[in-house]
Amino acid sequence: MCATTLTPDCQAAQSEERGFYLVAALGALMSAVGMAAALYMEHSGHVVTGMTNQIVWGLPHVFAIFLIVAASGVLNIGSIGSVFGKTVYKKRAPLAALLCIAMLSGGLAVIMLDLGRADRIPVAMTHFNPTSVFGWNVILYPGMFGLAAAYIWTVMERRMNPYSHAVGFATFIWRILLTTGTGSIFGFIVARQAYQSALLAPMFIIMSFAWGLAVFLIVQATMYGWNGLTVPPALQKRMKNLLGVFIGATLYFVAIYHLTNAYFSKQIAFETFLLCDSEFAPMFWFGQILLGCLIPLALLYCPKTSHRQSSVLTASFLVILGGFIQLYVFIIGGQSFPLEIFPGMEVTSSFFDGQVEHYTPSLPEILLGLGGLGIAFTMTAIGVRVLHFMPKDDPASLVDEH
Numbered sequence: 001m002c003a004t005t006l007t008p009d010c011q012a013a014q015s016e017e018r019g020f021y022l023v024a025a026l027g028a029l030m031s032a033v034g035m036a037a038a039l040y041m042e043h044s045g046h047v048v049t050g051m052t053n054q055i056v057w058g059l060p061h062v063f064a065i066f067l068i069v070a071a072s073g074v075l076n077i078g079s080i081g082s083v084f085g086k087t088v089y090k091k092r093a094p095l096a097a098l099l100c101i102a103m104l105s106g107g108l109a110v111i112m113l114d115l116g117r118a119d120r121i122p123v124a125m126t127h128f129n130p131t132s133v134f135g136w137n138v139i140l141y142p143g144m145f146g147l148a149a150a151y152i153w154t155v156m157e158r159r160m161n162p163y164s165h166a167v168g169f170a171t172f173i174w175r176i177l178l179t180t181g182t183g184s185i186f187g188f189i190v191a192r193q194a195y196q197s198a199l200l201a202p203m204f205i206i207m208s209f210a211w212g213l214a215v216f217l218i219v220q221a222t223m224y225g226w227n228g229l230t231v232p233p234a235l236q237k238r239m240k241n242l243l244g245v246f247i248g249a250t251l252y253f254v255a256i257y258h259l260t261n262a263y264f265s266k267q268i269a270f271e272t273f274l275l276c277d278s279e280f281a282p283m284f285w286f287g288q289i290l291l292g293c294l295i296p297l298a299l300l301y302c303p304k305t306s307h308r309q310s311s312v313l314t315a316s317f318l319v320i321l322g323g324f325i326q327l328y329v330f331i332i333g334g335q336s337f338p339l340e341i342f343p344g345m346e347v348t349s350s351f352f353d354g355q356v357e358h359y360t361p362s363l364p365e366i367l368l369g370l371g372g373l374g375i376a377f378t379m380t381a382i383g384v385r386v387l388h389f390m391p392k393d394d395p396a397s398l399v400d401e402h
Contacts, residue, residue: 016226020385027378034371037364038113050360055335059361060114062327063369065182066211067107067376069204070323072144072179073212075100075171078151082168088235093155093168095223095389096216097148099380100175103215104144106376110368133185140178147171156387179205186330193270194334199260203253210246211323214316217243219380221313223390231309240312244300247319251293254326270337278356280333283325292322332359 041048051058074096081090112118129135151171154164183204186195217239224231258275261267274280296315298305305311336357383389 019226020381023381024378024385027374027381030374031371031378032374034110034368034374035113037367037371038118041114041364041368042118049362049365051365052357052359054339054357055332055359057331057335058114058359059328059332059365060110060368060372062324062331063372064107064110064114065327065331066323067103067110067372068182069179069208070211070215070320071100071103071107072175072182073208073210074103074216075148075151075175076209076212077216078155079168079172079175082151082155082164083172088238090155091391092216092220093164094152094387095219095384095391097152097155097171098383098387098389099212099216099219099376100148101145102376102379102383104141104148105379106372106374108141109375110372113368113371133181133188136181137178137185140174140181143174144178147174175208176205179208186334191339192334193261193267193337193340194274194330197257197260199253199257203250203257206246206249206253207323207326210243210250210319213239213243213246214319214323217316218313218320220391221309223384227390233307236309236312237307240300240306240315243312243315243319244297247293247296247300251289254288266340273337273356274329274333278333278336279358280329280336284329284333287325288322288329291318292326293319296322335359 049058077089077096078093080086081088081093112121115121124134125138128138147167147170151164151167154160154167180201183201186192187197187200189195221231258271262271275284296318299311299315299318300306336359338355338357
């Protein structure tokens with residue numbers, strides 16, 4: 001018996017089981033701490049946060065938007081396989097869909113718990129406003145959950161395999177719509193000079209590709225390492241090149257976005273504030289551009305480092321870190337710049353109109369954001385443990401497909 005003889009295989013199984021329960025407990029603890037922080041803010045009011053009447057979207061929204069956008073992007077791995085016929089990616093479709101559901105759950109949990117009255121969510125769901133982008137999301141988010149779950153079913157259940165292409169195509173279209181809706185939340189806000197741009201929707205789509213792939217590469221390497229395996233070199237090369245393309249495209253859209261703003265006279269003051277004269281300038285240049293884009297590109301394409309798995313994982317981690325910094329600069333920096341209520345006029349009042357607002361995240365906000373990560377982490381760990389999400393590659397499938 002395994003319990004009495006303790007053969008090497010049994011010892012390894014017991015060690016793996018203990019490791020799983022430790023990982024699950026860590027995720028559950030993070031989730032519980034986030035819930036406790038939300039209850040504290042619910043009871044005490046947002047006065048205990050760093051948010052004000054000018055900065056109404058704080059650090060929790062940075063976590064939430066990143067998780068939602070990355071959830072959409074990670075599903076692109078499955079779309080490449082089901083929609084575009086790349087077999088090596090199709091084998092990763094179930095894991096990609098699981099990560100999509102997990103991160104979307106974590107992101108939406110943070111947003112709902114940060115609203116202040118999460119109990120009123122059913123009111124928003126039952127009173128649909130078709131003229132509001134937020135109203136569209138009431139349809140887009142549940143639809144994403146349903147399609148991702150159906151996609152897992154059609155890919156993993158053999159008798160449902162004939163439907164995987166159709167469901168995969170529908171999922172691909174839906175995730176594009178979802179990310180477009182997320183970007184349009186900001187793009188349709190005409191009162192903020194940082195937003196109100198048609199470029200934001202496609203920029204959020206390409207950012208989702210980069211962030212989602214970076215998350216997937218880290219999770220995939222962790223799963224391989226947990227099972228004592230290494231990612232096949234041919235697959236690693238293919239996916240790291242794809243990540244490099246997405247990083248370059250993100251950098252391009254960011255450059256075009258700021259060049260477009262700088263071209264208009266009314267936007268020059270904001271661009272100067274964000275890129276030169278504020279606390280956000282170092283975050284933008286050193287965090288978003290250098291750490292989040294340039295260094296990962298160097299790691300992925302430098303001949304001395306590009307073939308190493310450690311370089312790919314480091315680049316993926318930096319892309320994720322750069323994504324958080326990018327959203328912080330975009331969301332917090334965009335709200336810190338004063339509203340231009342009376343164009344061409346100098347406004348002064350006792351309500352600090354026309355002045356730059358400063359924001360310092362509080363501990364409850366940080367813990368709530370980490371709680372969202374904990375929810376995504378726990379769901380992924382349990383899902384991988386219960387179902388067979390480990391990709392099984394055929395060496396022939398790793399040959400370049402033309």
